[in-house]
Amino acid sequence: MAVRRIRQLGDPILRIRCERVQNPKSAATRLVADDLRDSLAVARKKYKMGRALAAPQIGAPVRIVFVQMDKQRWTMINPEITDVGPHDFLVWDDCFSFPNLLVRVTRAYQITVSYTDPKGKQHTMELEGPMAELLQHEIDHLDGILALDRASGVDPFAFRSEWEKLREAAERYGPPKPREV
Numbered sequence: 581m582a583v584r585r586i587r588q589l590g591d592p593i594l595r596i597r598c599e600r601v602q603n604p605k606s607a608a609t610r611l612v613a614d615d616l617r618d619s620l621a622v623a624r625k626k627y628k629m630g631r632a633l634a635a636p637q638i639g640a641p642v643r644i645v646f647v648q649m650d651k652q653r654w655t656m657i658n659p660e661i662t663d664v665g666p667h668d669f670l671v672w673d674d675c676f677s678f679p680n681l682l683v684r685v686t687r688a689y690q691i692t693v694s695y696t697d698p699k700g701k702q703h704t705m706e707l708e709g710p711m712a713e714l715l716q717h718e719i720d721h722l723d724g725i726l727a728l729d730r731a732s733g734v735d736p737f738a739f740r741s742e743w744e745k746l747r748e749a750a751e752r753y754g755p756p757k758p759r760e761v
């Protein structure tokens with residue numbers, strides 16, 4: 581078990597385009613996946629939020645994402661968005677790499693993600709709403725992109741403390757709307 585420090589905004593590793601994993605079953609891959617799991621568990625307790633971490637956030641520039649929702653966990657190796665639906669939605673997004681800030685972004689409402697698991701098996705998942713947003717956020721991390729780069733609309737940034745004074749949790753996710761091109 582190793583809990584690693586979560587890299588914070590300004591750390592250049594958050595801006596690296598991460599390398600593809602060549603061997604999903606290797607000990608090195610397992611180590612990163614285990615450290616993501618352990619680091620996420622500690623961060624969730626500390627911040628009372630969060631469902632996922634991407635490898636560069638713990639200093640490993642490889643294409644691995646770890647997701648935990650309720651009791652389900654996924655280690656996604658080389659995840660890729662292979663399709664997007666016709667709707668977008670607005671989301672007030674957050675990130676362990678800038679935990680005190682919320683940023684409003686536009687994301688696809690439905691996506692198809694393919695990835696390899698630690699046993700080397702390929703999977704395809706269709707996701708919508710908050711899970712679709714989450715995976716878009718995490719896969720962006722693997723390309724050195726942060727939610728801040730996707731700020732959308734007028735006045736898209738708020739400190740969490742201010743946001744929580746003015747808005748309800750239900751306002752985090754807007755309704756799906758046909759994509760504007």
Ligand SMILES: [Zn+2]
Nearest residue numbers: 674675676677
């Ligand atoms: Zn993040």
